[in-house]
Amino acid sequence: MKRSIVALLAALLALPALAIDQGETFDDPDLQARYERLISEVRCLQCQNQSIKDSNVTLAADLRREIARMIEEGQTDAEIADFLVTRYGEFALYRPQMSGKTLMVWIAPFVLALIGLIGLVRVIRHRASLPIEDDAKEGTAE
Amino acid sequence: MNRFIWPLVLVLGLIVFLVMGLRHGDPRALPSPFIGKPAPEFELPTLKNPEVMIGTANFAGEYTLVNVWATWCVMCRAEHGFLMDLAASKSIPIYGLNWRDSRPDAIRWLGELGDPYIASAYDPQNRVGMDWGVYGAPETFLLDPEGTVVYKHLGPLDPAIWEREFLSRMQGVNQ
Known part of the structure; x- marks a missing residue:
């Protein structure tokens, strides 16, 4: 009884984890690693002290989707960075050029x-x- | 005594610097990288009629406002009254970019609050929004007659902001 209550409480406490949308996944682990690195280096403009990896606002999800698409198209990191800078300015990058x-x-x-x-x-x-x-x-x- | 002067000057300098940072206004407001550049071209269906297209081609020729709005955006409601007044004054054409919204909701909102826009482009997928670097509604772009972005304002408009930030940037327009 006690155990099942503890288990239930633990499950309830973990609920907010569902709110995290990790977004896109790649079959190729190299691309996945590149994607993870890129999204952790882009600032979320709506919630400025978070990267788009950590943020689950809609704009961050859009940008994750866009970056995944660009990786799939075979664009380089520099091209992806340019895409972001022309639209949102240097501020969007945690490591500005x-x-x-x-x-x-x-x-x-x-x-x-x-x-x-x-x-x-x-x-x-x-x-x-x-x-x-x-x-x-x-x-x-x- | 002398040995305290420099640290004091340093600390005072730091305080001035930090206070300036605090008084800079909305820390979320970033200068648009498009200022001084042509507005990114687009063409989208209008909100009210999906068969009619609207885009940058419609803007050229005179100073134009492009206002990014959505029904979920609380501050858009706050500035709506001002946009209605501005539209009534006929001092500048106002176009809307309905951003990440649903068509029925947006049409209902314009029915209830009035429609200050010549037309609104409908962008539920944030396609054009992304090209224009939109990151929070309301945002208002001021384009000059050549279609160059002159200014972008983040947050609701009001008469004071209109006069200070927009009218002052419109050359040759009767103030």
């Missing part, structure tokens, strides 16, 4: 890391040049 407009996005992390590194070196140099204080005085310094 390298171009004048998106250069900032690509180099900003390195520039920020460099600024941090320079700051760090300066602080370390400065600290290293300070006179070594007596251990006994520690805590009262400053």
Whole structure:
């Protein structure tokens, strides 16, 4: 009795999983893997912090269907990315293409890391040049 | 004292930057990649008569609005009154793109609320919607007389937005 109640509850808890529409399937595992990778790299424009793989709004389903169709037609990843960018803009891609407009996005992390590194070196140099204080005085310094 | 100046400037700069980001308006509103480019060509059956086709060929010659709407779209209901007023003023031709909707529902809606559109194209499968980069109704495209996309607005229209975002972009049209 107890077991069947637990089983029933577990089944009920799993119900929302039915809402996930994983969309298209391919017989060829390579194409399937490509499809899965592509849809996880496309932003859902209706629900902007989800990929179209994770989202079950209608537009995401449309785009999954369209991407599956393009894969079946033998289009390359670049052609599929172009299709999305001409319609929805660079923002649709989680990994934007390298171009004048998106250069900032690509180099900003390195520039920020460099600024941090320079700051760090300066602080370390400065600290290293300070006179070594007596251990006994520690805590009262400053 | 001096050693606090730079971090302070940095933090203030960051605050200004973040506040600007917050005040930018609707974060869902993205600039359309079609602005400055010809509107993607299409031809679809009209909503009210499946035998009559309508498309980009109908738009050229003057400034035109293309309004993406659906009966399931709450904000479309909100802007409908304004579209009716705009249509009554005869200042610009308004075409509809009925998006991911059902024909009987859409025809009933226009019967109840009035029809501001010269005609609506019927796109239940999101074929044209996808080509136009539509990702949420209501969306309104402003096309110039050559059929180039001048502006796209995401969300309901109202008189203030009309004046600020649309009229200002229509050159040579009496304001």
